[in-house]
Amino acid sequence: MAPGTFTIAFPLGVTVGKWTRVFEERHPDVDLSVVRERPDELRVRLDLGEVDLAFVRLPLDTEGLHVIPLYAENVVAAMNHEHVLTLEKKLHMADLDGETIIDPGAGEEWDETFMRRVAAGDGIGVVPQSVAKALRRRDVVALPLEDADPAEVALAWPRESENAWVDEFIGIVRGRTAHSSRNPEVAAAEAADARQKDAAKGRTGDKPRTGVRSGSKSSRGGKGAPRKGRR
DSSP states (O other): OOOEEEEEEEEOOOOHHHHHHHHHHOOOSSSSEEEOOOOOHHHHHHHTSSSSEEEEEEEETTTTEEEEEEEEEOOEEEETTTGGGOOOOSBBBGGGTSSOOOGGTOOOSHHHHHHHHHHHHEEEEEEEHHHHHHHHTTTTTEBBBTTSSSSSEEEEEEETOOOTTTHHHHHHTTTOOOOOTOOOHHHHHHHHHHHHHHHHHHHHOOOOOTTTTSSSSSTEEEEEEEOOOOO
């Protein structure tokens, strides 16, 4: 990809706007593309070089990738609003024993079709909380699973990547400010400013400070003429 382009992909439920907006504000000349992809397509597009950086859900085959874990979110059980388990005050994994689980890993995708099956009572969907929120319906209830392993979200990019904007975006996600010395553009600007200041000093020269030692009252004694001949 050309140095002036940068493509980011993300799966359903992951919110990236707060970071992409900062990137666009800092680098308005970069052609930024942000696309939502199916989880099984994210790795393919990374391998093909069609995506420079992707938000992914773990676990993931990390061969050939750099991966930085970002955060974890709660997992919920999504079910028809009349399901008997909706009467439970707290839900645990053991409560799902004997229930039909609609598993996205078995050919289903977390999308509107998936949630329609849940609403129809075909089974229970065990999904990250953000996915249930993105696909919420009035006839579906999503209850937190108290003892479920959290759903982890990470950043991934090819080890062979040469796109200079990857590091910049990672810095934004981690909270790096625009004035960080790791920002190449800011660092270059600061270096140029420092050179200009040095050049200005060279033109005007540094004048010795006058005051206590060359004509004013002594700061030690508080009176009397300045001392001469002593250093």
